[in-house]
Amino acid sequence: MKLRSLAELKMLQKVIAQRAAAEAAAQEAERRRLIRLDREKRLFELAVGPVQPLVTARRVHHPPRPVDPSPRQRQLDEASVMREALSDDFDVETLLHTDEALSYRRPGLGPDLARKLREGHWSIQRQIDLHGLRTDEAREALGRFVREAHQQGLRCVRVVHGKGLGSPGRAPVLKGRVLRWLVQKKEVMAFVQARPAEGGAGALVVLLR
Template sequence: MASRTPPIKNLADLKQVQRTLAETREREAAAAAAKAVAERKRAAEKDLFSRAIGATEPLRRKAVVPLAPEPPAPIPVQHQLDEQRVLRESLSDEFDVTTLLDVDDAMSFRRSGVGTDVTARLRKGDWSIQAQVDLHGLRSDEAREALGGFIRNAYKQGLRCVRVVHGKGLGSPGKQPVLKTKAQRWLIQKNEVIAFVQAKPAEGGAGALVVLLAPARR
């Protein structure tokens, strides 16, 4: 509430009122000046910030495109076919070979339809040995897997004559050629094998077989 001006009784009172009004105006002018200074300072600081960061634009929202999930990797069909073929041709230790082997001075095998001249030529060395696998020191399951893989790869490469070294079994219990018998069984179950004979003494003798493979299909 504004204070009431005391009644003026004389010249002295008039001068006092004038001084009071002058002081009030000075205070109001000072307050207005201080407010103006503060406003200019705020404006200057805002302008300084704007100059420091440069021109600005509102952020634009990027368009979002829904992406389809990555397609599954292609199914290796050939690999599956190979695996199925391996399963179909899994080699059995129980396969009876006694009726399929030619019993002579060196036991041999020829598939049905293959003449005796083939095993005779194989024994003479008419086909050169192109690769061999050594099953020495392998457990039965390891030897079976190694032999199966070796025959498959040799056939795919177009090889015709290979050697399988199974050993004479001298280190087996009872000195029985266990691996030799199993190798014969496994080879007979491989469709790629058309004949085999015991190797010549210089090529391993009773500890190895010379195997003739069918021509690879092109």
């Protein structure tokens, strides 16, 4: 038990370090974006030197055209950080509980949490189906889904990763990656393999903070 607790502590420290690195990367991306915007605003001045605007009374003012409010660059930066933050090499095996079915709960949480989740104590409020997505697409889609569900106050969601019947060798490749990604998400408290009526071995029921 002591060795297992030590392994969980090391894994938790690794998760915290990865999260700190992701936050640092996001801050650095934002800093570079602000520098680029400032240089773009002063591009003419930097090219020709100091200038003095002409004074004229016959000036026609053209109001600026509205800009698309979608924060495209921020979304791209977040997607980049998400790819770096969710590692495919994360060792999740020591954190998984394999009793009658696969389950995971954050260190410090009791086994009753996984049992209640498996028994349907929380109703599933939303789901995402990752079938047919490439690895990078699935990683970004899952990260965005979990983040938005948590922001909207949802507690219980389902992640459908499939049983791998269409994969080479009929092995559930995406399932293993989804397990690693979910364990690294700070919003995730626990997850269990879905009941047969909810997708069975091809899906996970996830409890959010």
